Amino acid sequence: MVRKATCNSHGQDSSYFLGWQEYEKNPYDPLTNPLGIIQMGLAENQLSFDLLESWLASHQEAVALKKDGEFMFRELALFQDYHGLPAFKTALAEFMSEMRRNKVEFNPENLVLTAGATSANETLMFCLADPGDAFLLPTPYYPGFDRDIKWRTGVEIVPIHCSSTNGFKITKQAVEEAYRNAKKRNLKVKGVLITNPSNPLGTAMTRDELAILINFITAKNIHLISDEIYSGTVFGSPGFISVKEVIKGRDDLTNKVHIVYSLSKDLGLPGFRVGAIYSENDVVVAAATKMSSFGLISSHTQYLLSVMLSDKDFAKKYIVENKRRLEQRHRLFVSGLETAGISCLNSNAGLFCWVDMRHLLKSNTFGAEMELWKKILLKVGLNISPGASCHCQEPGFFRVCFANMSEGTLNLALQRLKSFVDSDSESNNYNHCRLPSLPKWVLRLSPSDRKSER
Amino acid sequence: MRIIVPLQSLVHGHGGLVLGSILPCALFYLLQHQFKRQRPPPASSPPSSIPRTASRALLSRSPPAAVSSRATSISSTDHESPHYEGFSKCFDDPFDRVTNPNGIVQLGLAENRLTMDLLTEWIAGSVKASLMDPEVGGLVSYQPFDGLVELKTALAGFMDQVMRGSISFSPSQMIITAGATSAIETLSFCLADPGHAFLIPTPYYPGYDRNIKWRAGVEIIPVPCRSTDSFRLSIASLELAYNQAKKRGVKVRAVLLSNPSNPVGNLMDRETMYELLDFITERNIHLISDEVFAGSNHGANEFLSVVDVAHTEGFDKTRVHVIYGLSKDLSLPGFRVGVIYSFNKIVLEATKKLARFSSVSVPTQRLLVSMLSDVKFIQKYIEINKKRLQRMYDLFVEGLKQLGVNCVPSSGGFYCWADMSKLMRSYSEKGELELWDKLLNVAKINVTPGSSCHCIEPGWFRFCFTTITEDDVPIVMERIERVLENNKR
Numbered sequence: 053m054v055r056k057a058t059c060n061s062h063g064q065d066s067s068y069f070l071g072w073q074e075y076e077k078n079p080y081d082p083l084t085n086p087l088g089i090i091q092m093g094l095a096e097n098q099l100s101f102d103l104l105e106s107w108l109a110s111h112q113e114a115v116a117l118k119k120d121g122e123f124m125f126r127e128l129a130l131f132q133d134y135h136g137l138p139a140f141k142t143a144l145a146e147f148m149s150e151m152r153r154n155k156v157e158f159n160p161e162n163l164v165l166t167a168g169a170t171s172a173n174e175t176l177m178f179c180l181a182d183p184g185d186a187f188l189l190p191t192p193y194y195p196g197f198d199r200d201i202k203w204r205t206g207v208e209i210v211p212i213h214c215s216s217t218n219g220f221k222i223t224k225q226a227v228e229e230a231y232r233n234a235k236k237r238n239l240k241v242k243g244v245l246i247t248n249p250s251n252p253l254g255t256a257m258t259r260d261e262l263a264i265l266i267n268f269i270t271a272k273n274i275h276l277i278s279d280e281i282y283s284g285t286v287f288g289s290p291g292f293i294s295v296k297e298v299i300k301g302r303d304d305l306t307n308k309v310h311i312v313y314s315l316s317k318d319l320g321l322p323g324f325r326v327g328a329i330y331s332e333n334d335v336v337v338a339a340a341t342k343m344s345s346f347g348l349i350s351s352h353t354q355y356l357l358s359v360m361l362s363d364k365d366f367a368k369k370y371i372v373e374n375k376r377r378l379e380q381r382h383r384l385f386v387s388g389l390e391t392a393g394i395s396c397l398n399s400n401a402g403l404f405c406w407v408d409m410r411h412l413l414k415s416n417t418f419g420a421e422m423e424l425w426k427k428i429l430l431k432v433g434l435n436i437s438p439g440a441s442c443h444c445q446e447p448g449f450f451r452v453c454f455a456n457m458s459e460g461t462l463n464l465a466l467q468r469l470k471s472f473v474d475s476d477s478e479s480n481n482y483n484h485c486r487l488p489s490l491p492k493w494v495l496r497l498s499p500s501d502r503k504s505e506r
Numbered sequence: 507m508r509i510i511v512p513l514q515s516l517v518h519g520h521g522g523l524v525l526g527s528i529l530p531c532a533l534f535y536l537l538q539h540q541f542k543r544q545r546p547p548p549a550s551s552p553p554s555s556i557p558r559t560a561s562r563a564l565l566s567r568s569p570p571a572a573v574s575s576r577a578t579s580i581s582s583t584d585h586e587s588p589h590y591e592g593f594s595k596c597f598d599d600p601f602d603r604v605t606n607p608n609g610i611v612q613l614g615l616a617e618n619r620l621t622m623d624l625l626t627e628w629i630a631g632s633v634k635a636s637l638m639d640p641e642v643g644g645l646v647s648y649q650p651f652d653g654l655v656e657l658k659t660a661l662a663g664f665m666d667q668v669m670r671g672s673i674s675f676s677p678s679q680m681i682i683t684a685g686a687t688s689a690i691e692t693l694s695f696c697l698a699d700p701g702h703a704f705l706i707p708t709p710y711y712p713g714y715d716r717n718i719k720w721r722a723g724v725e726i727i728p729v730p731c732r733s734t735d736s737f738r739l740s741i742a743s744l745e746l747a748y749n750q751a752k753k754r755g756v757k758v759r760a761v762l763l764s765n766p767s768n769p770v771g772n773l774m775d776r777e778t779m780y781e782l783l784d785f786i787t788e789r790n791i792h793l794i795s796d797e798v799f800a801g802s803n804h805g806a807n808e809f810l811s812v813v814d815v816a817h818t819e820g821f822d823k824t825r826v827h828v829i830y831g832l833s834k835d836l837s838l839p840g841f842r843v844g845v846i847y848s849f850n851k852i853v854l855e856a857t858k859k860l861a862r863f864s865s866v867s868v869p870t871q872r873l874l875v876s877m878l879s880d881v882k883f884i885q886k887y888i889e890i891n892k893k894r895l896q897r898m899y900d901l902f903v904e905g906l907k908q909l910g911v912n913c914v915p916s917s918g919g920f921y922c923w924a925d926m927s928k929l930m931r932s933y934s935e936k937g938e939l940e941l942w943d944k945l946l947n948v949a950k951i952n953v954t955p956g957s958s959c960h961c962i963e964p965g966w967f968r969f970c971f972t973t974i975t976e977d978d979v980p981i982v983m984e985r986i987e988r989v990l991e992n993n994k995r
Contacts, residue, residue, distance in 0.1 A: 323647050346864055348842050
């Protein structure tokens, strides 16, 4: 059997998969399984389902594939053009502009549609880098990148280490050090990939950080990919600043800056598998368009979404209301954590918080982080993502999602956490207290990334 | 990287390098080789860009940062192949009996429009119900990337209905991907490493050149089939190709073929299948059977899936993989549903993980669950579809016969494989492409020349008859006749 088929380097097979497995074996349900594990490792937005539901209910014609009484079905059934449904691309381009307060414009001809951002990121890698080349990524980063960026493309990731001392912001020194490290490893750096707003930090990137990156890629003549799939989840100030805004007027950069987008987070439609690459580099657009034939979005979905996104009223209302609900949920979560004596990184975006549990570690090591993670999974019954899986350099940080459950469930989760922290601090006072032993296979677990969640 | 395909043809002494297909491959290999040998320093610009000047204000664009060698070759591959050139011309000037009677008739796209009325009727009655899931969560949330269990179950049932074999398809051995195009690519990534090769009998579907080579980096070793054999696979040719590859140090990982064959339309018989399974078992390689046209078999002969034969003859099924999809048999290419069906646990595990890169949209999946579960409708659809396919096939083949053009007898697919070699100016690829060009630009019909399918004998063309109606057939024949007359002089 072939290397790729059995290769574990993407990490998906690793023991960290346990979190997901445990959840599936014992999922929390308020009625049927109140002691089950609460899923807080899935970055999915379930807060605004009702808005989508009511739109679908009041747009029966679109759902029935009709347009002005005419059936669209025949055209859609046969439509497999990898250039995408023009009406959908236009609507998507406008939606993306709206998301950036119309400070920038997106040309539909520069959009390439893909089956989700997962596919968009991989396709962009195939277009920008050869096997053995490298991309620099600030840590902590979304664990899925180890798979999407590296797996089939053969591209390496070299981390730009960010630290808690400055709120995990990107610094010039860190970027340059990463570049030097790549060189030491004889890797050709083709570009930098950032997620803005950040996953797992939940922060929107500042102008300073963007400036550092722009200067860097200009100097090295390399690419910048900005994964902006959480752009619609920014709910506080300073607000979202897209890289496209920052490079306005910089004609020397249009060939080097590419944006990845998706409707999975901003519009809460991960099941629709809608992603896009935006680039003003003609070669990249041409190549990516052809490659998109390996992951086209169904014409049926493109049509439905073209109608939904063209409904500007709905789109605007959704964005505003969704942000309001996210902010409210975020506040609830952060204050709940505070009650438990846990702090998190100041954030204004995303579907999660970057939680600081360093004070709960038995020692400042990743071993201790894993131990804490297992306890929280198996004893407290919360599935959260340990910082190690995001390549964080400092042990003790966890990404905890708050938007994929009801308020009641979130409160329960916070209660459980508080009880744990209280009892844990008590037990820490008893030096001779033996912790219940964990099964051997659990002790052998090592941190790595996890499947399917973002 | 070795330049295998052009050498292959030279070794076999076939008439020259085929323009439409070999050159782009050679170019691709050469470019890859070139880029690997000389990595330009990061700051240098590719030859085609504007050189940097001192004043940024004077520049409209600075030299772009280097893209990948893959991107460079893929973004420009299309222009060489007539198969794709024909598509774009047709797209710009499509025939319509009423609104554009002088447009180009599309006979180069294997798309079935004969039974859209049945599907439209079903959709009209059912689509709303199928989409209004009890909870919208079931429509919009993350679902397994390799497809909903309900869709796998429904698809397994559909495959049972279509293939009517001795073995029932199991949902647990299925991975759903966004189209058969993706299924083939994903399987290529799993069964071979870059530089490995698949043996593919020619003529073959032009898309394989992309699906297998572009990103998976797997090479194709063509196994020529001849008109004297009605283009059936000869195990002797397979052996020869395999041994030659071995001598050159190329690792062959699988045989890939389509059954019913695209572009020829013939079905593989039990005996050949048996010999083929023997062949791959002995050499410990895989067999990928692309059966996307299984349900579009309109002739007297029954379709036989390789899964069936492997099962009844007691072969090790872990090396047999089937590609399927709904683009042909259910005329839904726009919905993007492909299937990898395998008995091999490792392959299933691997392709399941790779499915994340090409998942099918959930609302589309739900709609299809509804449609495929309507077993009565599906049965009716399959039967009527076959009847209409047969009717068009008979009409079209007879029409060509009247013009002195004979086709290989076939019963699968949406097309006929026609011999126009006697009607070319010269018996060569050049003659073939000249005729193709006349057909496209003078007769204004788009057909696929055999060279795009890597056929070793010049003069063969694939005519798809499912994109037109019965009334269009005389118009098409008349146009072809005009060109053939002119070509003879």
